[in-house]
Amino acid sequence: MNYLIHILIFLQIYIILAFSLNIKTGYGGMFSLCQAVFYGTGAYVTAILLLNGFNFIFALVIAILINVLFNGIVVFYLAKRLRELYFTLATLAFQIIFYGIIYNWIKLTNGPYGITGIPKPIICNIEFSSPISFLLISTFFVLLTIIFFYFFHKTYLSKMIEATRDDEIWVNSLGKNPNRYKFVSIALSVIFATISGALYASYISYIDPSSFTINESILILTMVLIGGSGNIYGPITGAAIYILLPEFLRFLNFPDHLAANFQMILYALILLLIIRFKPSGLFGKFEFKS
Amino acid sequence: MSVALQIEDLSKHYDGIVAVDNVNFAIKLKTITGIFGENGAGKTTFFNLISGYEMPDKKRIRLNLRFIELPVYTPVSSIKIFDKNADLLTVRERCLLGLGRLFQKPRVFNELTVIENLLMSNKPIKKNSLLVFLFKYRVVKRAKIINSIKAVKLLKEFSLYSKKDDKAFKLSFGERKLLSLCCLMMNNSKLVLLDEPFAGINTMMIKKLINLIKHYKNKGVAFLIIEHKYNILADLCDYIYEMKSGKINLSHINRLTSY
Amino acid sequence: MLQLIINSFTSGILIAMVALGFGIIFSTTKIFHLAHGGIYVSGVYFFYWLFLVVGIGFVYSLIGALLFTIILAVFIEWLVYKPLLKRATNPNIVLISSLGVFIILVNILALIAGNDIKIFSSTLAKSIVISNVIITKNQLNNVIVGLPIIILFNYLINRTELGIKIKAVSNNLTLARVVGIRLQNIRYLVFILGSLMAVGAGLLKAFDTGIDPYSGLNITFTAIVATILGGSNSLKGTIYASFILAFIQNISEYFLSSQWRDPVTFFILMVVLLWRTEGILKYKIRLDEK
Numbered sequence: 011m012n013y014l015i016h017i018l019i020f021l022q023i024y025i026i027l028a029f030s031l032n033i034k035t036g037y038g039g040m041f042s043l044c045q046a047v048f049y050g051t052g053a054y055v056t057a058i059l060l061l062n063g064f065n066f067i068f069a070l071v072i073a074i075l076i077n078v079l080f081n082g083i084v085v086f087y088l089a090k091r092l093r094e095l096y097f098t099l100a101t102l103a104f105q106i107i108f109y110g111i112i113y114n115w116i117k118l119t120n121g122p123y124g125i126t127g128i129p130k131p132i133i134c135n136i137e138f139s140s141p142i143s144f145l146l147i148s149t150f151f152v153l154l155t156i157i158f159f160y161f162f163h164k165t166y167l168s169k170m171i172e173a174t175r176d177d178e179i180w181v182n183s184l185g186k187n188p189n190r191y192k193f194v195s196i197a198l199s200v201i202f203a204t205i206s207g208a209l210y211a212s213y214i215s216y217i218d219p220s221s222f223t224i225n226e227s228i229l230i231l232t233m234v235l236i237g238g239s240g241n242i243y244g245p246i247t248g249a250a251i252y253i254l255l256p257e258f259l260r261f262l263n264f265p266d267h268l269a270a271n272f273q274m275i276l277y278a279l280i281l282l283l284i285i286r287f288k289p290s291g292l293f294g295k296f297e298f299k300s
Numbered sequence: 301m302s303v304a305l306q307i308e309d310l311s312k313h314y315d316g317i318v319a320v321d322n323v324n325f326a327i328k329l330k331t332i333t334g335i336f337g338e339n340g341a342g343k344t345t346f347f348n349l350i351s352g353y354e355m356p357d358k359k360r361i362r363l364n365l366r367f368i369e370l371p372v373y374t375p376v377s378s379i380k381i382f383d384k385n386a387d388l389l390t391v392r393e394r395c396l397l398g399l400g401r402l403f404q405k406p407r408v409f410n411e412l413t414v415i416e417n418l419l420m421s422n423k424p425i426k427k428n429s430l431l432v433f434l435f436k437y438r439v440v441k442r443a444k445i446i447n448s449i450k451a452v453k454l455l456k457e458f459s460l461y462s463k464k465d466d467k468a469f470k471l472s473f474g475e476r477k478l479l480s481l482c483c484l485m486m487n488n489s490k491l492v493l494l495d496e497p498f499a500g501i502n503t504m505m506i507k508k509l510i511n512l513i514k515h516y517k518n519k520g521v522a523f524l525i526i527e528h529k530y531n532i533l534a535d536l537c538d539y540i541y542e543m544k545s546g547k548i549n550l551s552h553i554n555r556l557t558s559y
Numbered sequence: 560m561l562q563l564i565i566n567s568f569t570s571g572i573l574i575a576m577v578a579l580g581f582g583i584i585f586s587t588t589k590i591f592h593l594a595h596g597g598i599y600v601s602g603v604y605f606f607y608w609l610f611l612v613v614g615i616g617f618v619y620s621l622i623g624a625l626l627f628t629i630i631l632a633v634f635i636e637w638l639v640y641k642p643l644l645k646r647a648t649n650p651n652i653v654l655i656s657s658l659g660v661f662i663i664l665v666n667i668l669a670l671i672a673g674n675d676i677k678i679f680s681s682t683l684a685k686s687i688v689i690s691n692v693i694i695t696k697n698q699l700n701n702v703i704v705g706l707p708i709i710i711l712f713n714y715l716i717n718r719t720e721l722g723i724k725i726k727a728v729s730n731n732l733t734l735a736r737v738v739g740i741r742l743q744n745i746r747y748l749v750f751i752l753g754s755l756m757a758v759g760a761g762l763l764k765a766f767d768t769g770i771d772p773y774s775g776l777n778i779t780f781t782a783i784v785a786t787i788l789g790g791s792n793s794l795k796g797t798i799y800a801s802f803i804l805a806f807i808q809n810i811s812e813y814f815l816s817s818q819w820r821d822p823v824t825f826f827i828l829m830v831v832l833l834w835r836t837e838g839i840l841k842y843k844i845r846l847d848e849k
Contacts, residue, residue, distance in 0.1 A: 041651040091833055095591065095650045099787070100832050103825035106780075110822025166419070166444075173409040173420050180407035183351075184487050185395035186424050228658060235655060240411075271666040278662040285656050286642055296411055 015141045019213055021253045022152040023206050028233045028245030029155050030202035035231070036239020036296060037168060038195035039175025040089055044081075044101040045230045047108040048200045050222030051077045052207025054112065054119055057128045057217055066131035066212065074204045081108075082193075082200045089192050105224050113219045124218025128211050148209055155202055160242050162198075171195045172240075172296075232281050238294020247293050251280070305350070305491055305522075311357045312345055319345040320356070321546035327491065332513060332523045334533035337543035343526045344404070346543065347493050350524075351401040352391035396423060400489025404496050406476040410469040414460055414479060417468055418451040421483035451486060458482045458512065474501035478509065485516065492516075494525045498532050510536055563809050569698035571805030572705035576760035578782035578801045579712055579794065580753030586729040586791045587749045589650060590640055593657040595757055595782070596775025597664030598635075602628040602758030603765045604668050604772075624762070625755060632754035633747050635660055641743070661776070668772045701763050708759055712752070713794055725749060729792060780821065781808070784828045787835075 031045045052073050059069035088100045112119045119125065130139040131147055138144050162168050174181050174191040181188045211217050229252065237248025256273050290296055307325040311318070319342045327333050337343055348354040409417050455461040458478050463471065471479060477497060484492055494513075498506050513523055513536065527533050533540050542549045577599065584592045606624035609615055615623070639656055716722035727735040728745045736742055760778070764770060785804050789796030804824060811823045 041654075088833075095654070096832050098651050098654060099783070100829055103829040103832070106825040107822045107829070110819055114816070114818055169412060169416055169420055172411060173417075176409040176411055177407050180409065182391050183395060183401055183407070184421050184423075184483065185392050187392060231655065232659075268670060271670045274666045275663050275670075278659040278666075282639065282656060282659045282663075285648075285652060285659070289646075289648070289652070 012141050015145050017253065017257065019141070019145055019148045019209075021249060022148040023209050023213075024230075024233065024249040024253055025152055025246055026155045026202050026206040026209070027230050028237065028249045029159055029242075030199045030206065031230050031234045032239050032245045033159070033162075033171075033202075034195050034199035035234055036244070036294070037171045037175065038192060038199075039172075040192070040195070041094070041098045041231075042085070042101045042199075043098060043224065043227045043231060044085065044105040044108070045199070045203055046222045046224070046226040047081050047105055048077055048203035049207045049210070049226070049230075050108065050112060050219075051081055052204030053211040053217050053222070054125070054207075056204075056208035057125045057211040058118075060129050060131075060212065061125070061127065066133055066208070070205065070208045073208055074201050077200045077204045078197055082196050085200075086189075086193050086196050089196065090189055102224065105227050109219060109223055112222065119219070122219060124216055125211075126216045128215045128217070130215070131212050144213055148213070151205055151209060155205070156242055156246075163241065167191070167194065232277070235291055236281055236284050238291020238296070240290075240295035241293065243293040244291050248291070252277070305524075307350070310346075310349060312342075312349055312354065313357060318546050320349060323546075323548050325541075325548060327522055327524055329490070329522045330517060330520055331538045332517055332525065332536055334525045334527060334537035334540045335543050335548070336527055336530055336533055336540065342546040343543050344495060345546075347401065347495055347524075347526065351399060351493060352394045395487070395489075398488065398490035399493070400484035400487060400491070401493040402477070402480050402484065402495055402497060404499070406473070406480040408468040408471075408476050408479050408483070411467060413465050413467055414471070415451055415455065415464040417479060417483055418454060418486050419447055421486040422447055423487055454482050454485055457515070459508070474505035477501065478505075478512075481509075481512065485521075489521065491522045491524065494523060494527075496526055496528065498527055498529050506532065563813060564806070565698070567802065567806040567809045569701045570809065571802035572701050572709065573760045573764055574778065574781050574785055574805050575709055575798045575801035576705055576756045577778050578785035578789075578797050579709065580756035580760075581779065581782045582786040582789075582791055582794070582797045583716070583725070583729075583749055584753040585786060587725055588640070588644075588746055591650065591654040591657060591783075592750075592753070593654060593779060594635060594639075594660035594664065595753065596777075596779035597661040598628060598631055598754045599757040599761040599775040599778065600668060600770060600772055601631060601664055602754070603761040603770050604672060606762060607672075607765070621762075624758065628754050628758045629751050632750040636747055636750045641746075665772045665775070672772075695767075698767075700766065704763060705760070708756070709798065712756065715752075716794060721748070777821070781824055784824050784831075787828065788831050 027045065027049060030048070031042065034040050034042055034045075055073035055076050056066075056069045059072060060066065064072075084104060085101065088097055088104070092100055113121055115121070116123075130137060130144060132138070133147075136143075138147050170181070170186065171191045171194060174188040178188045181191075210221070233248035233252050234245060235248070236251055237246065238244030255277060256269065259269050259273055259276075284291060305325070305327040307323055310320055310323040310325070312320040321342075323346065335343055335346075345354065349356050409420065412420065452461070452464075455464055458481070460475065460478060460482065463475070468476065468479060481492070481494075481497075497509060501509070510532070513525075517523060525533065525537065577595070581592060581595050584590060584595070602624050605627045606620050609620035609623045610617060613620075639660055640653065643653055643656060716725060724735070724740050725745055725748070727738070727740060728742065732742070735745075757775075761770060761775070764774065764778075781804055782801075785800040786797050788804065789798070789800030791797075804827070807827065808820050808824060811819050815823075
């Protein structure tokens with residue numbers, strides 16, 4: 011039973027991550043390989059603050075601020091200056107540099123040894139230490155995310171973000187500043203990734219750089235590509251496939267030491283098939299064209 | 301009639317090649333002006349200079365467009381009226397003054413529906429839009445309704461209403477041109493630059509486009525059209541000029557010398 | 560210091576080989592062929608299998624591995640990239656597809672052969688000592704084998720008719736087709752050449768420090784930086800850039816730690832991207848071509 015809750019919590023964390031990338035890549039059209047940077051920063055900042063006795067909500071807010079101010083600004087600058095493929099490369103570079111920093115800056119992050127003993131969230135003097143109680147928190151946040159994006163999808167702002175993706179020059183010709191919309195989509199992306207990071211850090215109680223590598227960024231991106239973008243079903247589907255695939259293999263009694271590799275093969279195959287045959291993703295409304 | 305656009309001594313050269321050569325030009329409101337010339341005569345560069353995508357060598361465009369549509373739902377008008385030389389303005393600022401430009405390949409928001417394209421084409425409201433949105437929601441809602449009414453009205457005029465929920469990439473080439481122009485009308489442009497609008501569309505669409513241009517001319521919009529098809533220009537325009545090697549002949553061209 | 564230069568020279572040769580391979584694929588097909596790293600390792604593992612498992616001689620194994628590389632390269636182009644070509648896909652999507660192929664290749668290898676590093680010669684490498692500088696036998700190998708290959712490659716591209724056709728396609732695709740160059744054949748050819756270069760480098764590396772399924776990724780990253788640094792259309796530039804990068808990498812390993820190698824490489828990439836593409840913003844591209 012606990013195991014089921016464990017999976018569910020992970021699923022929720024990844025759903026939020028998928029939504030965070032969705033707003034940036036699906037709506038904003040910015041292909042980003044650095045989502046794990048936001049995720050990781052959220053996790054590390056939250057961890058450090060929680061260990062220093064601050065409460066969860068406070069830690070979350072500060073983490074969001076720091077994430078947006080540092081990482082968000084960098085990515086915004088990259089988005090302003092670079093187009094398409096070069097932007098993607100730059101985000102790749104950013105991701106790898108980030109990894110180098112968290113791995114080597116031992117004073118701050120403890121490097122490869124990671125940070126241990128991160129406390130569970132304490133909100134209003136209730137400690138959410140058991141898995142079920144943590145499930146409550148994560149469910150709260152995931153519902154918050156889904157509802158937020160459901161309503162966000164209907165606003166003019168989200169349409170303008172999509173318009174910027176479609177034709178920046180035309181947006182300019184109509185008198186509006188595309189950079190504003192880019193910034194909003196990046197900021198939203200950062201905010202929700204931070205939430206994911208905070209939940210992750212608090213739940214697992216131990217974080218180290220190996221969870222925030224380029225592989226992680228790629229996986230998050232594939233979640234969005236497989237599930238599809240442009241609506242709320244896409245990211246949920248993408249995250250579900252990613253989380254449930256290993257469970258499915260386990261169900262088939264796949265030998266464990268082979269499972270990890272086989273899972274990746276299967277996952278990559280699904281990705282390639284989707285790109286080939288249903289480029290807008292399983293449930294997406296939007297296809298990336300050149 | 302007042303002058304919408306006044307250009308003095310406009311020049312642009314690239315690495316020794318002169319694209320636009322000391323052009324002196326004026327456009328009045330409520331007129332349709334046509335420019336024709338061969339490829340490479342500098343017409344698109346001329347448009348780029350006017351609309352702000354390129355910087356001229358010598359600086360002297362005067363944009364005398366003061367017909368800014370005040371946003372309906374802000375209590376106080378806070379848009380500045382730009383009184384400087386237009387060459388200092390950015391593309392966006394020129395648009396706010398009422399300048400609109402269509403491109404040779406019609407630009408639309410492909411993944412948005414036709415009506416969403418229009419709804420997004422309104423001029424931006426004043427800068428404090430976030431505060432307005434948060435605290436004066438009723439005002440914003442009323443504005444959105446007015447926006448939608450205007451969009452629907454425009455769609456009907458352009459006879460695109462039946463396709464209002466189709467995504468823009470599904471439209472044909474000609475329909476996309478119409479949509480582009482429709483968006484500029486939504487944007488309340490008072491001087492519209494049309495770059496080869498009649499290229500690549502069939503006769504019926506050409507007729508539609510001509511009627512629309514005439515219709516909006518009567519509503520006070522000025523048009524500046526680049527086109528190869530001289531016969532259309534002859535019908536449509538009040539003034540026609542020829543552009544050759546970057547220079548504009550400031551005289552009306554006789555029909556006898558048409559292609 | 561001299562040691563550093565020598566080390567840089569010998570490792571730079573390997574980087575140059577991979578970078579030239581990557582560069583020629585990128586400049587001709589505009590595909591960001593991340594699977595390059597996958598082919599790099601696949602060819603080597605196949606050689607390993609032929610040589611050590613099947614037991615045919617060195618030369619035959621070599622030929623076998625090269626043949627295998629050719630088949631693999633053609634197969635990937637035919638299966639994955641060609642269909643995408645027809646649909647004018649966003650280059651980012653092609654990149655992701657390439658990544659998918661890479662993941663599949665690497666994981667298949669890991670499944671079959673395990674995740675550990677394999678080295679070919681178990682004896683400690685013989686080395687020559689000149690004054691106070693050590694040159695290992697493997698480094699000499701790199702130079703003796705690698706340098707001629709690079710020179711040959713250069714000759715092929717610049718002096719032969721085939722090479723000129725390749726350059727034509729990379730310069731102006733439409734014109735090349737109009738003149739009668741068969742695009743698909745050139746694409747296959749370019750993939751074959753590039754992949755052979757990569758596997759050559761891989762074999763040299765495997766004899767030196769060994770190879771594991773993920774070594775392809777690292778060197779491909781460096782090769783990417785070299786290609787962009789040197790200009791994707793310039794062979795000479797790519798070669799110079801490879802040596803420069805090798806030098807920088809060795810320096811950073813010497814003064815910092817080996818963990819900083821990747822971040823530094825990518826930091827350079829970011830700087831180059833931001834600096835070089837400066838002319839591309841502000842709508843300098845003909846608007847109507849965008």
